[in-house]
Amino acid sequence: xxxxxxxxxxxxxxxxxxxxxxxxxxxxxxxxxxxxxxxxxxxxxxxxxxxxxxxxxxxxxxxxxxxxxxxxxxxxxxxxxxxxxxxxxxxxxxxxxxxxxxxxxxxxxxxxxxxxxxxxxxxxxxxxxxxxxxxxxxxxxxxxxxxxxxxxxxxxxxxxxxxxxxxxxxxxxxxxxxxxxxxxxxxxxxxxxxxxxxxxxxxxxxxxxxxxxxxxxxxxxxxxxxxxxxxxxxxxxxxxxxxxxxxxxxxxxxxxxxxxxxxxxxxxxxxxxxxxxxxxxxxxxxxxxxxxxxxxxxxxxxxxxxxxxxxxxxxxxxxxxxxxxxxxxxxxxxxxxxxxxxxxxxxxxxxxxxxxxxxxxxxxxxxxxxxxxxxxxxxxxxxxxxxxxxxxxxxxxxxxxxxxxxxxxxxxxxxxxxxxxxxxxxxxxxxxxxxxxxxxxxxxxxxxxxxxxxxxxxxxxxxxxxxxxxxxxxxxxxxxxxxxxxxxxxxxxxxxxxxxxxxxxxxxxxxxxxxxxxxxxxxxxxxxxxxxxxxxx
Numbered sequence: 001x002x003x004x005x006x007x008x009x010x011x012x013x014x015x016x017x018x019x020x021x022x023x024x025x026x027x028x029x030x031x032x033x034x035x036x037x038x039x040x041x042x043x044x045x046x047x048x049x050x051x052x053x054x055x056x057x058x059x060x061x062x063x064x065x066x067x068x069x070x071x072x073x074x075x076x077x078x079x080x081x082x083x084x085x086x087x088x089x090x091x092x093x094x095x096x097x098x099x100x101x102x103x104x105x106x107x108x109x110x111x112x113x114x115x116x117x118x119x120x121x122x123x124x125x126x127x128x129x130x131x132x133x134x135x136x137x138x139x140x141x142x143x144x145x146x147x148x149x150x151x152x153x154x155x156x157x158x159x160x161x162x163x164x165x166x167x168x169x170x171x172x173x174x175x176x177x178x179x180x181x182x183x184x185x186x187x188x189x190x191x192x193x194x195x196x197x198x199x200x201x202x203x204x205x206x207x208x209x210x211x212x213x214x215x216x217x218x219x220x221x222x223x224x225x226x227x228x229x230x231x232x233x234x235x236x237x238x239x240x241x242x243x244x245x246x247x248x249x250x251x252x253x254x255x256x257x258x259x260x261x262x263x264x265x266x267x268x269x270x271x272x273x274x275x276x277x278x279x280x281x282x283x284x285x286x287x288x289x290x291x292x293x294x295x296x297x298x299x300x301x302x303x304x305x306x307x308x309x310x311x312x313x314x315x316x317x318x319x320x321x322x323x324x325x326x327x328x329x330x331x332x333x334x335x336x337x338x339x340x341x342x343x344x345x346x347x348x349x350x351x352x353x354x355x356x357x358x359x360x361x362x363x364x365x366x367x368x369x370x371x372x373x374x375x376x377x378x379x380x381x382x383x384x385x386x387x388x389x390x391x392x393x394x395x396x397x398x399x400x401x402x403x404x405x406x407x408x409x410x411x412x413x414x415x416x417x418x419x420x421x422x423x424x425x426x427x428x429x430x431x432x433x434x435x436x437x438x439x440x441x442x443x444x445x446x447x448x449x450x451x452x453x454x455x456x457x458x459x460x461x462x463x464x465x466x467x468x469x470x471x472x473x474x475x476x477x478x479x480x481x482x483x484x485x486x487x488x489x490x491x492x493x494x495x496x497x498x499x500x501x502x503x504x505x506x507x508x509x510x511x512x513x514x515x516x517x518x519x520x521x522x523x524x525x526x527x528x529x530x531x532x533x534x535x536x537x
Contacts, residue, residue, distance in 0.1 A: 007415065007442045008053040011205055011224040013196075013372075015059035015187050016066015017174060018420035018431040019230035021144050024181050025435035026052055026442075033445030035492035040148035044181065051443040056224075057183075058207060060125050060192040064178055067234045068171045070129045074261040076122065078239065078249045086241040088369035088398060093119040095208050096194050096219055098375055103195070103206050104221050111209070111218035120210075120217075123192065128234045128260040129167045132288060132518075134158075136280065137425055138507040139165035143173060144432045145495035150176075161514070163507050194219075196227060196370075197377035198413065203227050205372075226415040226442060229370065230431075233420065234260070236367040238397035240276075244341035252344065259285060259363045268293050268359060274346065276338065277363035278325050283515065285363060286332065291521040295332040296354060298346075299325065320512045330519065365389070365397040368421070382412050391466045400469040402462070405454035406484060407470055408434045414441065414448055422480065424472040425504040429495060433484035436492055446487040474504045 010026060012019045028036045030047035063069050082090035096103060096114060106112040135142055139152045142165055152173045158166045178184055188209070195206035202223040209218045237258035239245070249256050259281050269292040275282045278299035289295045324330070336350030345355040368386050382403050389399030401421055403411050410416040419434035420427070440446040448454065462469065472480055478496060485494045 007225040009223075009225045010052055010055045010228065010442075011203065011222075011226075012055065012057040012228045012230055013193050014066060014230035014232060015057050015064045015189075016068070016230060016232050016420075017144075017428055018232065018434070019057055019059075019066070019228070020064065020174065020178060020183060021146075021428070021432045022228050022230055022419055022435040022438065023055055023057055023183055023186055024144075024146065024177075025432065025439045026055055027181070027183075027186075029439040029443045029489050031443070033440070033443045033490055035439065035489035037146055037493065038491045039493050040145060040495070040498065051439075055186055056222075057187040058191045058193050058205070059187055059189050060123065062189050062212070064184070064187065065127075065171050065174050066232050067127055068129060068167055068174055069127050070167060070171065071126045072263065073126050074263065075124050075126045075237070075258075077254075077257040077261055079122075080246070080249060080253075081122075084241075085239050085246060086395065088236040088367040089371075089374065091122070091236050091367075092124055092369065092371045093122060094194060094371065095119050095123070095192060095217075096206075098195060098206075103219050104204070106218075106220045108220045108222050111220035113216060113218050114208075116210070116215065116217050124235050124237070124260075125192075126260075130262050130285075131264040133167045133284070134161040135164045135167075135170065136508070136511060137427070138163040138503060139169065141426055141499065141503065142170055142428055144177065144428055145493070145498070146181075146432075147173075147177060148495065148498055163510065164514075193372045195221075195375050195377070196372045197375060198381075198416075201225070203415070226417070228417045228419060228435075228438060230419045231370070233368060233399075233423070234366050236369045237362070238365050238367050239362055240338075240364055241395050242338050242341060248341045248344070255357060256360050257362070259361055260366075262361060265289055265292060270294075271358035272296070272354075272356060274298060274354070274357045274360045275363055276360065277365075278321075279363065279365075280321060281365075282363035283321055283324060285361060287515045287518040290331050290519040296335060296357070297325075297332050298335045298338055298348060300337055320508055320515075324512055324515055365399070367398045368401065369398065383410050383416055384418070389467060389469060400462075402458060405448065405457055406434070406437060406480070408437055408484070409441070409448060409454070411451060411454050422470050422472060422477070424477040424480075425474045426477055426481070426499070429499070430477060430481060432495075433481045436489070437484040437487040440487040440489045440492070443489055445489045448487070475501060 012022055029051045031049040031051045036045045036047050079085045079091050084090045102112045152165050152169050154169055158169055190210040192208045193205055194208050197204055204221055204223055206221045237260045265288045271293050273289055273293045274296045275286060276298045278297055335348040335352050339347050339349045345353055347353045373383060385402035386398040387400045388394050388396045390396040401407060405411055407421040408417050417438050420431045422430050424430055441448060
């Protein structure tokens, strides 16, 4: 195993928020284990003696931003060729022949040119962002601690969403962040990682580099001392296994879609639409469809609540999502979970049925999946374990993570790390906390606890849970972030004192008002800035 204090060459997979903040954190870490990020206003000064000699980011698309990189292009509406459409392994085939010896022998200096196969368009690499998407976290928390002195730039057309930000506002912030710290020179775009495995003390990364000029690709393999996976949580859509669903799609190829491929409500006016799922993404889309369409919504009738934390999560949802969903005055028709589809008729577990939907939109979440790890070279490795996000029921997205300490360090080999796996309201700041911990350990400033203690962290988190794995509340995430900062480089300032507990809850009081504002089509119904000001009193 590579000793952490010998790490000099690092690869980061993904140029979304998690990958970019990791890059910036590692660049600002010195060889003596200290950080030059010592306050919210002292940033941009690189250490005279950096801890790491070379850091490379691999991004499969042609731009930074990850999920915030809006694209008009969308992924396939449904994985019609998949052997099992409900499993991520069937969604994302490999783009190159992994058994070809030329893949491993090719180098960055001497790559091998290959023809692109039919799998290239099945990368599920397009964004999930749609035209009217806005955040459900107040805009001043949609940034990194290194930018606490620079709030998001909110244009005048976005004031209707106060205190939240539009996806355009967030992407502009990310682009400014990259420009300010000159991060772009470290990023290789159009570069899809196909294989990641370890031999001896080195990580081998095989990359397919796409050339849009002649629609061709080159392949090469490069070695690194350590790797950070920052590919995000919104790549591989989950479609629940439903009797008759695949046959329905073959007969009605333009009806099914996942929320990931939704871009706008245009074209759905006066149409019959079914939304599958009543969590946040389903409610978000509903607010734009209620005024224009005959809207139906399919939901689980019950949610698990089997410990104190999941109980708190249920309470938070009841505060607005489930409260809105329980409103019978809203112009939608509610159904139970889908039991099967026969012909053009959708049958629900509550005994109701409906026929002839013009569009069925699955708001059923996303799998975590790492195709580049799912290769023969890693057959006996235990880098990360993924299972159903609803323990005991396989027909749910794979979101339960095991084998990662602080959902960051691979217990089997801490030179392989992850960022952005924790679901919580402070996503940008928590991803940065992951990066801070990585910088502290890999620079030698801190040491990981024993393997036994790392495993105990996971056991304590998983014990008694049935759902909501890696999910933290606004309150409980502070302790998690504190654990990450315990491993930080020397002098690295902790942003937590700058964040008031309850900021998210106060902002969330505006969300139901915004929902009704859009759902009724009355854009002048209320001033959200006044509502938010009242909630902070």
